Amino acid sequence: MNPALFVVAAILDRILGDPPGWPHPVRLIGAGLRRLERAAPVSPFPRRLYGVAVTLALALACALVVDLCVSLPGAGGLFAVYFAFAGLALGSLLREARAVLHLLEAGDLPGARRALAGLVSRDTARMDALAVRRALAETVSENFNDGFVAPLFYLVLGGPALLWAYKAVSTMDSMWGYRTPHYRELGWFCARADDALAFVPARLSALALVGGGWAMRRRPVGVWSRIRRDAGTMASPNAGWPMAAAAWVCGAGMGGAAVYFGQAVDKPRLGPDGQWDGPHLRLLVRVVSRAGTGLAVAGMLMFFLI
Known part of the structure; x- marks a missing residue:
């Protein structure tokens, strides 16, 4: 595998993102999961076993299909580039974040709510x-890991096939990994598999965000101990790491009251007491952008060391 693949994929992700109207593997995975969900057993215990079987089968199927495509004579290199960049989602995340911020600054709160609902x-x-x-800051920092760092980590570790095995599990977790009566058993295994797969990347995400902050002279005293402390208050073993890092680097807090599926949730507080405003959000976008660039270059260098 050519180490330039990491940089090319990151560049294409920034330039193209997820172009509207283009086919995308995640959409195909999502459509398949909706069909598989309708076929799920009714009783709780078989639903858990069904979720285990679907998670393992889907991850393996995605890896095999991608491996077959990138192994084709002639066209394999193009498939490798496509699957590598399509597995990264930092470019579209940053563009959508800027769009929400622009609507807020234009005074269009209903439009900002609608745009945020897609994230x-x-x-x-x-x-x-x-x-x-606040919700925008939380989703940008958390999805920096889920949509970019973790896929890049598995791309470096095992190429496009391993990346898409991870993306299959991550997509399942985003669709089935909820603690609602309907999904509690069905998504039990994919949620835990996603936690295990994202464990190392989440901490790399926090480290990269701290590095991005240092490059911009944002250097809170004792930042790593604060990140580790705050991350430990979250129910998720991973989500708190990039969120706490972004909060401390940018100087604004995360967590607090939120509503999910009609249920009010009081999330743990992360970071300092400051509130998110336009300047803080623009700073976050710049820090995430720099952190992503640094990790893409580090991925290429790591390839030479492995």
Whole structure:
């Protein structure tokens, strides 16, 4: 595998992102999961076993299909580039974040709520501007890991096939990994598999965000111990790491009240007491952008060391 693949994929991700109208493997995985969900057993115990079987089978199938495509004579290199860049989602995340921020600054709160709804699973219909800004900061920092760092990690570790095995599990977790009565058993295994697969990348994400902050002279004293402390308060073993890192580097807090599927949730507080405003959000976008660039270059260098 050519080490330039990491840099080319990261560049194409920044330039193209997820072009509207283009076919995308995640959409195909999502469509398949919706069909498989309808075929799930009714009783709780078989639903858990069914979820285990679907998780393992889908991850293996995605890896095999991608491996077959990248092994084709002549066209394999193009497939490798496509699957590598399509597995990264930092470019589209940053563009969508800037779009929400632009709507907020233009005074279009309803438009900002609608745009944010495409990025988060929480209810946005009744959010005020402050809640929209905080939710935007949380999803940008958390998805920096889920949409970029973790896929890049598995791309470096095992090429496009391993990347898409991870993406299959991650997509399942985003669709089935909820603690609601409907998904509690069905998504039990994919949620735990995603936690295990994202364990190392989540901590790399926090490290990269701290590095991005240092490059911009954002250097809070004792930042790593604060990140580790705050991350430990979260129910997820991974989500708190990039969120706490972004909060401390940018100087604004995360967590607090949110509504998911009609249920109010009080999330642990992360970071300092400051609130997210336009300048803080623009700083976050720049820090995430620099952190992503640094990791892409580090991935290429790591390839030479492995």
